[in-house]
Amino acid sequence: MMTIEAENLTKRFGDFIAVDSISFGVERGEIFGFLGANGAGKSTAMRMLCGLLTPTSGRAKVAGFDVYTQSEQIKRNIGYMSQKFSLYGDLTVGENIKFWGGLYGLSYSEIRARKSEIMDVLGMGSLENSFVNSLPLGWKQKLSFSISIIHNPQIVFLDEPTGGVDPLVRRKFWEMIFDASRRGITVFVTTHYLDEAEYCDRVSVMVDGKIRAMGSPSELKRKFSQEKMEGVFKVLARTAKRKSD
Amino acid sequence: MRRFLYLIEKEFKHIFRDKFMPKLIFVIPIIQLLILPWAADFEVKNxxxxxxxxxxxxxxxxxxxxxxxxxxxxxxxxxxxxxxxxxxxxxxxxxxxxxxxxxxxxxxxxxxxxxxxxxxxxxxxxxxxxxxxxxxxxxxxxxxxxxxxxFPDSKPFNVEVLADYRFNPYLNSKAFIVPAIVVFLFSLIGGILAALNIVGEKELGTMEQMNVAPISKTMFIASKLLPVWILGMLILTIGMAIAYLVYGLLPKGSFLIVYVFAAVYLTAFTAFGLIISNISSSAQQAILTFLFFILIFLLMSGIFTPIDSMPHWAQNITICNPIRYMVEVMRSIYLKGGTFEDLQSQFYIICVFTLLLNIYAVVSFKRNVN
Missing domain, CATH: 3.40.1710.10 (abc type-2 transporter like domain)
Structure with a gap:
């Protein structure tokens, strides 16, 4: 069953075509990597799928809901974590969990259960009452991810979630992503760390607003006869005409 | 409704955990009320x-x-x-x-x-x-x-002009200026807090997270408005307490009318602050925009200079100034014991402001970034 379906999805800003008629599908529980250079249109595409931007044309369904008319239902069924840090620094770890849990409609006992679960998984038991501002970036990102799936969404959108984080934490972060995927949560992730692309079940590569290649990492490497995803990406990115920003 | 409570709780935590906000909220009004009325002294006794x-x-x-x-x-x-x-x-x-x-x-x-x-x-x-x-x-x-x-027999040709300074026989400027400054202060604090609010989340980056959360625009705006509104009413109360304790001023009319008007008026003014917050991309921009408006509102509100003595075009501008009406209301209640019937027209005007500004606050709040 497809949890994300897009058909000829397009977004124009005036004369500029940010996303140019892309079509793809993502299966339930899949880790789908969304690659592309800066300015290729990744974020715009992701925003349309999250219900933050209305597409100019084309069709898309997320978690079975239409992006044009059912953005409120979509929001209830997705999690989102952006490259910008998005927890409240002046609230404690516990308060952030409680706030976002509450906002997604979790009951008080559910919040409590999820809170102790998150603290266990992250090994932050003693930090429940420390302000999020005082945590190191790696922990903030992991906490951010845990909170973005606090309501067990069908899909979680991750917009360059590991930006600025050291390799060890990135590895840990990906373990959390695998774990979420095993629990049946579809993961839609953009990244420019190409080693991370290898962890995905399938990836698509966007160039100038279009999807130029899509498939599992091993398929793509075979197709472009490269040893690493980095090579695949370089071959495709070389064809870009648009300047990155 | 539970979601709304979570939002409100968070807003209050933001305000009271800030190092600067609580000072801004409580110290500034008190200091200003103690100083401004003496500076704006029109006293003609002695x-x-x-x-x-x-x-x-x-x-x-x-x-x-x-x-x-x-x-x-x-x-x-x-x-x-x-x-x-x-x-x-x-x-x-x-x-x-x-x-x-x-x-x-x-x-x-x-x-x-x-x-x-x-x-x-x-x-x-x-x-x-x-x-x-x-x-x-x-x-x-x-x-x-x-x-x-x-000359008891002759009738002196004498026209007597009797000046009768009503409501404020000694032209006590405190009685005139203090209620108006109270209005200005709770508008100022309410407006600033609102103006800094949404733009603060934009700067932090939490706005995006909020945008993908399943809450309606109206609920989000309301959650921003209510805490600021409560604080504004608190400042009004502190202001009236100082007016009594320091200047011995009590409204001749009822407190109830003061609060009814203030409640509606403050909803309008905080919405105004939120609109500025919505259209600004940084806190700096929000503050400068707010400053631009508040200075004009202040000088054209009749707090210090009578509106009647302004040129006609300037009087027309004051029609669009919400502070002006609240100052009229406050002075009327404090000095003349104005009743609701006396102040009906101001009430309807303030209601119109409240309605329009709040609708625009929700409309101007754009979830779609880019």
């Missing part, structure tokens, strides 16, 4: 008048007595020259000079008329003007009294 009595007759002495008995004047007597007294005005030692010429009494009796000289320091135009008018009143009063006593 005008210092120096009397140069060259006549030293019983009639001239009677006039002197009448003036010094008035509570508007503090009289001193001098036998020096007019120039000496003028010098005292220049040094700020006195505000007015009254010179009663030699032969004042005999002129009055023989010619039924005489002249006195009034020298007035008009640097403070208001004080000078009021002083002149009070002195005129007293002198003309004196004339008709004397005429009646000395």
């Amino acid at each position: 005008i210092n008048i120096e009397i140069l009595d060259r006549d030293m007759s019983s009639l001239s002495r009677r006039l002197c007595l009448k003036i010094s008995a008035s509570e508007y004047f503090t009289a001193t007597f001098s036998s020096g020259s007019y120039e000496d007294s003028l010098w005292k005005i220049e040094r700020g030692q006195t505000d007015m000079i009254l010179e009663i010429p030699h032969g004042f009494e005999s002129d009055l009796i023989k010619h039924k008329g005489s002249q006195v000289l009034l020298g007035v320091n008009a640097i403070n135009g208001l004080k000078g003007g009021m002083g002149t008018s009070y002195a005129n009143d007293i002198i003309s009063d004196f004339c008709s009294e004397m005429a009646l006593r000395n």
Whole structure:
């Protein structure tokens, strides 16, 4: 069953075509990597799928809901974590969990259960009452991810979630992503760390607003006869005409 | 509804955990209310008048007595020259000079008329003007009294102008200025807090996270508005307490009407702050935009200068100034004991502001970034 379906999805800003008629599908529980250079249109595409931007044309369904008319239902069924840090620094770890849990409609006992679960998984038991501002970036990102799936969404959108984080934490972060995927949560992730692309079940590569290649990492490497995803990406990115920003 | 409570709780935590906000909220209004009314002092009691009595007759002495008995004047007597007294005005030692010429009494009796000289320091135009008018009143009063006593049979041709300063008999500027400053303060704090609010989340980056959360625009705006509104009402209460404790001012009308009006008005003004927050991309931009509006609102609100004395085009601008109406309401309730019936038109105007600004606050809130 497809949890994300897009058909000829397009977004124009005036004369500029940010996303140019892309079509793809993502299966339930899949880790789908969304690659592309800066300015290729990744974020715009992701925003349309999250219900933050209305597409100019084309069709898309997320978690079975239409992006044009059912953005409120979509929001209830997705999690989102952006490259910008998005927890409240002046609230404690516990308060952030409680706030976002509450906002997604979790009951008080559910919040409590999820809170102790998150603290266990992250090994932050003693930090429940420390302000999020005082945590190191790696922990903030992991906490951010845990909170973005606090309501067990069908899909979680991750917009360059590991930006600025050291390799060890990135590895840990990906373990959390695998774990979420095993629990049946579809993961839609953009990244420019190409080693991370290898962890995905399938990836698509966007160039100038279009999807130029899509498939599992091993398929793509075979197709472009490269040893690493980095090579695949370089071959495709070389064809870009648009300047990155 | 539970979601709304979570949002409100978070807003209050933001405000009270900030190092600066609680100070801004409580200290600034208190300090301003203690200082501003004294700076904007239009008090016309205790005008210092120096009397140069060259006549030293019983009639001239009677006039002197009448003036010094008035509570508007503090009289001193001098036998020096007019120039000496003028010098005292220049040094700020006195505000007015009254010179009663030699032969004042005999002129009055023989010619039924005489002249006195009034020298007035008009640097403070208001004080000078009021002083002149009070002195005129007293002198003309004196004339008709004397005429009646000395020539009971003849009817003196005398038009008496009676100035009756209603509602604020001593033109006590505190009674006039303090209620207006209370309005200004709770508008200022409410507006600033609202203006900084949404833009703060934009700067932090939490706005995006909020945008993908399943909450409606209206609920989000309401969650931003309500805490600021509560704080604004609190400031109003603190302001009225200071007005009573420091200046002895209590509304002649009911507290209930004050709160009813303030409740509606503050909803309008915080929405105004939120609109600024919505359209700004940084806190700096929000503050500068807010400053631009609040200064115009302040100067065109009638707090310090009467709207009636503005040019016609400027009066038209004040029509769009919400503070103006609340100042009118507050002054009316404090000084005249205005009732709801008296203030109906202001109430409807404030309601229109509230409605339009709140609708626009929700509409101008854009979830779609880019």
